[in-house]
Amino acid sequence: MKKRAILLLAMMLIVVAALAACSGNSGGNSGAGQGDNSGTGSGGDSGNTGKNAGGDSSGSNSAGEADDGGGAAKDKAFTIRAGAWFIDERGHQVAFKKAVEEGYKKLYPNATIQWDITLGSTYFDKLKAQFASDTAPDVTFYQTLDYAKAGNLMDLSGEPWVSRMNEAAKKDPTLSYEGKLFGAPGAGNIGGGIWFNKDLFDKLGIQPPKTVQEFLDACEKIKADGKTPIALGFKDLWTANMFLMNWLQSYTFPTDADYGMKLYDGTVAFDDAVIQKVYQHVDTMKGKGYFNKNALSIDWPQSAQLFASGEAAMIVQGPWMPSANAENIEKGGYDKFQIGFFPFMDEGGKSSLTFASGTGLGINAKTKLVQESKDLVALMLSPEVMAPWLEGEGGLPMFTDVNVKFADPVMDTVKQYLDGGLTLPYGLTAFMPTSSANAMVDVLTKVVSGVKFNPADLKSAQDAMAKDKAAVVLPQF
Template identity: 75%
Template sequence: MKKRAMILCALMLFVATVFTGCSNSKNSGGSSGSSESGVSTGGNATDSGTEQSASVSKESKFTIRAGAWFIDERAHQVAFKKAVEDGYRKLYPNATIQWDITLGATYFDKLKAQFASDTAPDVTFYQSLDFAKAGNLMDLSNEPWVSRMTDAAMKDPTLSYEGKLYGAPGSGNVGGGIWYNQDLFNKLGIQVPKTVQEFLDACEKIKTAGKTPIALGFKDLWTANMFLMSWLQSYSFPNDADYGKKLYDGTVKFDDAVIQKVYQNVEAMKSKGYFNKNALSIDWPQSAQLFASGDAAMIVQGPWMPSSNKENIEKGGYDSFQIGFFPFMDEKGNQSLVLNSGTGLGINAKTKLVQESKDLVNLMLSPEIMGPWLEGEGGLPMLKDVDVKGTDPVIDTIKQYLGGGLTLPYYLSAFMSASASNAMVDVLTKVVSGVKFDAADLKAAQDAMDKDKATVVLPQT
C-alpha cells in the first residue's frame, strides 16, 4: 500500500495538522498558482520540464500554495509559518500563502492525485523521488542555495535523481537510534552498551528493576520499520560497504545470515520480556508516554525525541530526567547511523508562479527562518550557513556518534522495493507477537523484491 510504504521508508517523520487547498487554475492546463491582478503568470514548458512565467509585479495580488504533512500547531511550527508569511510579504506585499497541509501519510496520496490532475501546490515538501521520476518536480540544480548545501545534503537520496537536483533539504535527521533514560541508567549502574551482549545485559538489569526495557509502538508500522532498518544498518554496511547493492542485485538474499541475526536478536528480546506487552496495539505517542513516565527505560525513535519527551514530561507531570542516545550495534560493536533530510522541498514543474515559487523556497531556506525551525524540530542543518543552537546536551552526544562511526545518507531499505520492506516488517511484527522466527518467512520479501525491483530508485553511493 502506497501510504504505508511512504511512512515506512522515511524516518521520520511524521505527525501534522491539517488544512487543504484547492487549485485556483485547474482548467488552465496545469498550475496551482493564481494571479488576481490581471497580470498573466502562465508560460510554456521548456525542455527541462520547468515553465517560464511572465513577470509578476511585486505589487501584484496572487495566491501561492505551499504543501506539507508535518506543519502542526506546535510553537516552532506556528513561528515557522508566521516567519515565512512575514518574509514573503516583504517580497510581494499583496501575495497570500495558502498552506495546503494534511495529516501524515494521507498527504502523499493526495499529492499524487493532485499532480495527476494538475492541482498540486506550487511549492511542496515531499519524501519520495517518485514525484521527480514522474516529472512532477522542477529541476532546481542551478538555484543559488545549492552551493550552500552540505556534503550530506548533496548525497541525500531524497533530493537527486539521474544527476539533477529536484529538492532543497529540510531538517537533517538522524535515522532511528536508541533513546534512553540517563538518570535511570545511572541509578542502575548501567553503562552505555557498545555490543549486542552488553545491550541485552542492560535490558535484563532494567527488567529486574521492574521497568520495561524498551517501549515499542508498532501499531504505527513506520516505527517497526525504523527499529528493523536501524538495527540492520549496523549489521550490514560497516562489514560490507556494498551490502545494499548486493541485496539489490540478488547476490545477497533476504534470508541472508546477517539479516536473520537481527530477527534472532528480536526473538530473544521478546522471549525474555524486554518489550511492553501491548507493543503491537499502541502507537508511537503512547509508547513515548511510557518512556516519559519512566515506566520504560528506552525507546527507538528519531531526532524529535528530546523535544517531544520534554513536552510529554511537562504535560504528564512526570519526574524530569536527562535523555541520552546511542546507536544500534552488532556483536563486534560496529555501528552505523543515517543522516539525511528525508524531506525535500520542491517546486511543481507546472506552476505558473515560477519565480515566485523559487523566491518562496529561497526564503524558507534562509538562516533566519531555517535555524529556529530546526531547533524546534531537533534537526541538524543541511545548509552550511544555518546555525542550530541545540539546548539539550544529548545533541552533542549525537554529533559525536555521527563523527565517530559510519554515517550514511540512506538506509538499507533504499536498495529494496517498498513491497519487500513491508514484507520484512510483517516478519518483525510476527516475531514481536511471540511467533518463533522462521527464516522461510523472509521468502515473501525476496519474492516482493523480485517482482517489484524495477520500482527501486537506487541512491547515490
C-alpha cells in the first residue's frame, strides 16, 4: 500500500507539472515562453531575453502591429526606461511625452515609461557611465556613433520604419556604422544659425547680412540703438560649441570640401589661419561690446529671454528657436515680433549649413525588453506623434510620411537657405575628438571673457587630437 500511494502521488505531480507548463505557454508564441512572464521586475523579467515580451524579437512588428497572440505578454506589468537630454517643460515637449505615454498604454496597458532625463551636455557623460555599468535606459536618444562602435546599441537595420526614411535620413552620419543602422532619426535640423528680431532690423534699416563686414555693421547699428546685438548663454557650453562650429563651417567647407579630413589627418593644424579668423572676429565683437556682459554666467533659456524681451537683437540657436521664442513672448508678456534667420558667413559671403538629424533614437543592446523597446521606438516615430513634435522643435521631417505645417514663415526662409547654399550632413566636429572640440570652446569662452585671443592657446586642441584621435568615428561615406 505504501509503495502504491507513493506511485500515485508521483503520477499526480507529473500531471500537475504538465498542466502548469501548458498554462504557462497559453496565449504565448510557440517556443518563446521560456522566461517568467510575471513582469514584476522594474527592468523586465530576470532571464527573459525579450522573445516572450509581446512578439518575435526580430522586430517584424511595429508599434501598431503588435502580435495579438501575445495577450499575456501585453498585459504584464513592467517599467521601460527612455533617456534624453532635451525633453524639458516646453509645451511641445510635454505634449510629446504625453502622446508617447498614452500611445504606449494602448499597446501595454500595465506598462510604465520612466523618463531618464538629464538636461544638457552632462547627459552624455551620464549615458556613457550607464552603458559601462549596464544601467543605461532601454531606449535612448544619443548624438554620436561612439555608442554603436562600442557595441552599446542594437542593430535596427531590419525595422519596418527604415523603409520610411527619406534621403537626408539615409545620409545622416549619426545613425549608421559599418553598414548597419543603429538609430532612428529625430528631427531634421539645421545645426544652428543666427535668429534675429525682424521688426527691429526693419526699424533700423538692416538687411540680413551676407558678409562678415555687413554682420559687424549690423551689430554696430544695433548697439547704437541701445540694444545688445547678440545674446549669448555660454554657461551652457553646447551653445558656445554651436556658435563656434557654425561659424567655422562657413569659413572652411565652402572653400575646401576636404577641410574636415585635413584637420583629422594633420594636413591642417588647429591654429590654421582660417580658424584664427573666426576667433579674431569674436575678439573684435567682444571689444566693441556686441555681447551681453553676463554671457558666461547665464544659460541658453536666460539668453532666449533676453532675445524674447527685445533687449537683444540676435541669438545663435538651433531650429527650435521660433517656437521657443513665441512661447517665451507669451509667458513673459513681451511685445510680439517676427523672427528672422540667416546663417554665419565668411568675408566673401560664402556660407554652409549642417542639415541632419544629429540625434539618433537607439535601443540598448542589452535590454531585456527587446520587443517592448522596438514598439516604443516605432510609436515615437509614428506620424501622429512625430509631426506635432517636429513643429515645436522647428525640425524638418526625416520620414516620407510625416508632414509638418509650420505656422511661422521663418521656416520658409530656413528652407530657402538650405536649398540655395552648401548643405552638409555633418559639421567640423565630426572630424575631431570631443576633447579637441572642448579645447576649442575653452579658447572661445576665454575670448568672450575679455582675454585677447592668442593662437598659441589652440595648441591644447591639437594635443587633444594627437591623444584621442582613435576615438573619432568618421562619417561613414
